[in-house]
Amino acid sequence: MTKEEYIEIAIDTMKKGDADAAAANMNNAIADGIDPAELLSEGYSAGIREVGDLFGKGRMFLPELMLAADAMKAVSAIVEDEIAKKGGTSEKKGVMVLATVQGDVHDIGKGIVASLIKTQGVEVVDLGRDVPAAAIVDKAVELNADLIGTSALLTTTMGEMKVLEDLLKEKGLKDRFKTLVGGAPVTERFAKRIGADAYGEDASQAVSEVVRLLG
Template sequence: MTKEKLYKGLADAVVDMDESTVARLSEEAVCNRFDAYETIDMGLAKGMERAGQLFEDEEYFVPELLMCSEALTVGVDILKPHIRRSEREDKHKIVIGVIRGDTHDIGKNLVKLMLSSAGFEVVDLGRDVPTNTFVDRAVEESARIIMISSLMTTTMEGMKEVVSILQERGIRSRFKVVIGGGPVSQGFADKIGADAYSPNANHAVRLANELVREDAREPK
């Protein structure tokens, strides 16, 4: 099988939630000594990208997206040990969590898995996270982006508090703050001074890519 055909097969298998085909093709890539990093990037991750688009188009929903991610993980586990050290580039770090008072973490988990499969290093703070913890951990981890999720109108104020804490500590410009979740809107993001609002998990990946590119362009 040619490289291109195998990559396409892997991407299709991720979209089809077909774990056994992902496993078979990943093994084949290893046997054929295809570059493992490229196989993940051009095969598995491409499939996840397509799954994310299907999710955004409302053809796939949460259970489907989770199963695609499960298939992707099967492939990554096979290929990862074969990645050459020199190719392990520095990944951009993102801290993510559900704000204090809120334990709805389905959305956050989706964003996390889409970001990880797009190559970001995601530090997951979990759910019901105190506002200070977002800031403390972002500093500790030298993250570039802080993503905060809330599914309840009750807890949205906490997002504003995170932005205020960053301002008070004089480190606002070191981080991009992205917010998301059911009751949240672009208007609310503007109001509290967040850098961006993401309406869904797939959009969050595009945003993260844009924000790190912007970040790279800004003079230090």
């Protein structure tokens, strides 16, 4: 089969959330001499982006999104093994502490973001909802995290993101962790105003920003 055919199958397996078929396609492609990293990027990642778009339009639903995320994880594991076999590194790309800010109990969106970021080989430690800024910072220090992501759904709780930024500055930790913010009332302007390093309008942008921040 050609690389294009493998890419087409890869996208299709993501849309179907079929982990077994996704893994089989990747293994067959590797046996055919296709570069697994390229297939991951042009096929599976493209597929999961399409899944994200369909989810955003209400044409695909949360269970299918989760199945696609699982299929992505299965494929990523194969690619990491393959890289390791060739003498590369298959270490995790980074550690991210994620939480819904204090006073806010909305976490459906954060759960989706966590699942999709994990597909990129990032270890995500989800602290849940209604988490005080101090607890987020303490956990990030304890885990030696690279990133701190926070979510807020309420205009009345998004101010907690600034509390976190101020706390990081006060403790001299601002340069140690990159920060990512998101949630319905949060905007890029707000992110810049409080000094966050990145903003994710939706799960798909959050993933791209995490990848960018981790270099």
